[in-house]
Amino acid sequence: MTFVTKLTFQSGDKTVLDRVVGDLKQFVEKKGAECRGPHADQPKRTNVPQYRTLQPGDEFSSWSYTVYTRRIEIHGADHIAREVGHKEFPDSVHVEIEVEQKKPLGHRRN
Numbered sequence: 521m522t523f524v525t526k527l528t529f530q531s532g533d534k535t536v537l538d539r540v541v542g543d544l545k546q547f548v549e550k551k552g553a554e555c556r557g558p559h560a561d562q563p564k565r566t567n568v569p570q571y572r573t574l575q576p577g578d579e580f581s582s583w584s585y586t587v588y589t590r591r592i593e594i595h596g597a598d599h600i601a602r603e604v605g606h607k608e609f610p611d612s613v614h615v616e617i618e619v620e621q622k623k624p625l626g627h628r629r630n
Contacts, residue, residue: 553597
């Protein structure tokens with residue numbers, strides 16, 4: 521059985537995000553693992569209202585920001601995926617790691 525490690529990176533700073541994801545892809549490929557991605561999602565624009573008091577009503581202008589997302593998959597190479605999970609990333613980059621177990625075709629479930 522092989523494992524697929526899915527990494528999702530999110531940040532409001534597109535240049536830092538692209539640098540982090542590019543460096544990680546180079547690291548994984550240099551180690552000899554199969555790496556798919558990075559895949560980019562549409563940027564998500566968010567507006568946050570700012571109230572002058574705790575009661576709704578009088579407002580400052582809304583605060584808006586954009587969140588950029590990139591996804592990478594590492595197939596097999598569990599030791600490399602474990603190394604990636606222990607890496608330090610900039611505070612401006614949010615990282616989610618999901619591990620999925622893939623069973624070969626024809627594998628019986630008990």
